[in-house]
Amino acid sequence: MSQVKHVAIYGKGGIGKSCTASNIAAVCAEKGRRVLMVGCDPKSDSTITLVGKRIPTMMDLIRAGGEIAEEDVVFEGYGGVKCIEVGGPEPGVGCAGRGIIVAIEFLRKVSKVLDEIDLTLYDVPGDIVCGGFSAPIRKGLVTQAYIITSGEYMPIYAANNICRGLKRLNTPLAGVICNSREASGEREIVEKFARELGSEMVAYIPKEPIVQKCERKGISVIEGAPESEIAAIYRKLAEHVMGNSVPRHPTPIDDDRLRELSLI
Numbered sequence: 546m547s548q549v550k551h552v553a554i555y556g557k558g559g560i561g562k563s564c565t566a567s568n569i570a571a572v573c574a575e576k577g578r579r580v581l582m583v584g585c586d587p588k589s590d591s592t593i594t595l596v597g598k599r600i601p602t603m604m605d606l607i608r609a610g611g612e613i614a615e616e617d618v619v620f621e622g623y624g625g626v627k628c629i630e631v632g633g634p635e636p637g638v639g640c641a642g643r644g645i646i647v648a649i650e651f652l653r654k655v656s657k658v659l660d661e662i663d664l665t666l667y668d669v670p671g672d673i674v675c676g677g678f679s680a681p682i683r684k685g686l687v688t689q690a691y692i693i694t695s696g697e698y699m700p701i702y703a704a705n706n707i708c709r710g711l712k713r714l715n716t717p718l719a720g721v722i723c724n725s726r727e728a729s730g731e732r733e734i735v736e737k738f739a740r741e742l743g744s745e746m747v748a749y750i751p752k753e754p755i756v757q758k759c760e761r762k763g764i765s766v767i768e769g770a771p772e773s774e775i776a777a778i779y780r781k782l783a784e785h786v787m788g789n790s791v792p793r794h795p796t797p798i799d800d801d802r803l804r805e806l807s808l809i
């Protein structure tokens with residue numbers, strides 16, 4: 546068996562991490578990879594378009610107590626993708642990032658799924674780079690990262706902040722993904738931003754109504770519109786994730802330069 550890849554997909558909330566990650570997972574499964582999708586967002590919506598419904602979160606089940614079996618927390622989605630949702634801490638208590646560690650350690654006790662996969666994808670919120678952000682990396686659960694942004698200032702600001710965290714943790718960046726919001730000069734802005742980080746823009750995902758249509762149906766674009774142009778883009782991106790990319794440690798840029806880039 547090839548070495549397991551542990552990939553985190555970071556980005557500002559609402560930037561399209563879950564949609565992108567689930568489509569990558571669907572493509573990789575179609576290609577014969579044994580994929581585990583780990584939803585780390587407290588909204589617990591990362592796996593909906595793979596499973597077709599919202600699944601119970603591990604943190605909720607753990608807090609509820611009682612006996613928990615593998616089938617209570619691991620669900621099979623499109624193409625055989627194994628799906629779990631970590632969930633979040635109780636409001637005002639704890640840290641979502643540290644909850645990932647608790648959930649994974651618990652998962653090891655009730656399931657062998659972590660020993661039966663080739664690729665683990667973590668869908669991780671990145672608005673706030675707190676101590677919990679570092680927990681999955683420090684525990685060796687994540688070995689490389691992709692960052693999703695658009696050409697707008699705040700998503701790029703969040704992406705740059707994530708890179709500060711990755712640099713401090715000595716974690717390589719495999720690439721920057723632009724999920725378009727049709728901002729002026731968007732492609733050029735994100736391409737320049739990625740280059741100045743010492744990385745590259747590995748995908749430009751245009752804003753297409755078919756994506757929202759598939760999400761409303763609870764399916765991925767790969768399942769719902771497999772011949773579409775947008776599906777082809779997700780397939781190419783998945784090839785990058787599965788391939789022998791050369792991740793590089795990012796060099797975050799200062800705030801003044803970041804503002805200049807956004808004014809293109």
